[in-house]
Amino acid sequence: MHIKDWLQSYLSYLVRERRVSLSTEQSYNSDLTDFVKYLETGKVTEANVLRAHHLTSYLNDLRAEGRSTATVTRRIVSIRSFCKFLTIQRALDYNPAIQLESPKAEKKAPQTLSTADLNELLELPDTSQSIGLRDRAMLELLYATGLRVSELISLDREHVRLDMGFLLCLGSGGRERMVPVGAQGASWVAKYLEAARPMLRPAQTETALFVNHLGTRITRQGFWKMLKKYASMLNLAISPHTLRHSFATHLLDNGADIRAVQEMLGHAAPSTTQMYQSTMKLKIKEEYERSHPRART
Structure with missing residues (x-):
């Protein structure tokens, strides 16, 4: 089954089973559509060939593009959830996202007034x-x-x-x-x-x-x-x-x-x-x- 089809199945699951809001579904859709496009450029089109190094490479590219820590963290959350779904559905033999660590949040100085x-x-x-x-x-x-x-x-x-x-x-x-x-x-x-x-x-x-x-x-x-x-x-x-x-x-x-x-x-x-x-x-x-x-x- 093509990874694009699995993505559509996952998005339907979010709405039907988990009853997420429209904005949450759109956020996952945006994040994972970008991820799937990246995989396709590397000839990864089937879910069962997805490996941890594909995820790491994608996240490294995001950082190289200058994406914020918040953006990278959100993508990691989306990918983890998608990979967990694929594992439960037996599209993957093991979960390649299980080792992913979220980057430390950027500490900003508190906003104050003079x-x-x-x-x-x-x-x-x-x-x-x-x-x-x-x-x-x-x-x-x-x-x-x-x-x-x-x-x-x-x-x-x-x-x-x-x-x-x-x-x-x-x-x-x-x-x-x-x-x-x-x-x-x-x-x-x-x-x-x-x-x-x-x-x-x-x-x-x-x-x-x-x-x-x-x-x-x-x-x-x-x-x-x-x-x-x-x-x-x-x-x-x-x-x-x-x-x-x-x-x-x-x-x-x-x-x-x-x-x-x-x-x-x-x-x-x-x-x-x-x-x-x-x-x-x-x-x-x-x-x-x-x-x-x-x-x-």
């Missing part, structure tokens, strides 16, 4: 309006605490102790942690609770700290839409996580202990927090090379 850009962003909401005051309080609290957006919108009023300067957060894995809230963050949340939240008319039974115009808990999508609006005013391409990254980076830049930052962020492992320290080291190296008279040739 203090100046952050100040501009925080001052954009119109705090004379209830929604604007709420937006300012949310942005201030997110930057003041480094919370994940899911953690921020999950806060109830009882979780925030402004008089004591901390909040109680339920993080990933159900881990509880106490996070300090600075004076600015606490001040804006207090203003929101006094002047804005009552105007948004939440039901007496609504426990959420931050509510939308309907008086119910604001959603992740609602927060993202709000942030996107203000970011576009400054021509900034940022995500909700950018404020969390900025929180951690600015603390470490100003001498905070990495263990303390790890605790505030709710990271289970120190290695996760250390990526922010790597960014700081890169900045130090750049400053050294820029400033030291004998750093450059």
Whole structure:
């Protein structure tokens, strides 16, 4: 049976048996059609002659073309799944993809904002309006605490102790942690609770700290839409996580202990927090090379 026919059989299996989405099926189709075309140029047209060196050669060619690590990884996933199908269908005596290893993901420095850009962003909401005051309080609290957006919108009023300067957060894995809230963050949340939240008319039974115009808990999508609006005013391409990254980076830049930052962020492992320290080291190296008279040739 021609390998092209096996590909069509596999794509039908994905839709019929595994019930994958249309976009997933199209992704596998694109990846594997390219793979099959490559095999055909090497005269590999029957599934039973497919060997590990064919796969390795194809992936090496992708890398030589300058394809990204993400693209190569996705192709490996598609090829593994296809070869497993061929093995189960006895089109192959053994699975040649079983030894394939995915390349290590490229580690990118976390996206952060400068203090100046952050100040501009925080001052954009119109705090004379209830929604604007709420937006300012949310942005201030997110930057003041480094919370994940899911953690921020999950806060109830009882979780925030402004008089004591901390909040109680339920993080990933159900881990509880106490996070300090600075004076600015606490001040804006207090203003929101006094002047804005009552105007948004939440039901007496609504426990959420931050509510939308309907008086119910604001959603992740609602927060993202709000942030996107203000970011576009400054021509900034940022995500909700950018404020969390900025929180951690600015603390470490100003001498905070990495263990303390790890605790505030709710990271289970120190290695996760250390990526922010790597960014700081890169900045130090750049400053050294820029400033030291004998750093450059």
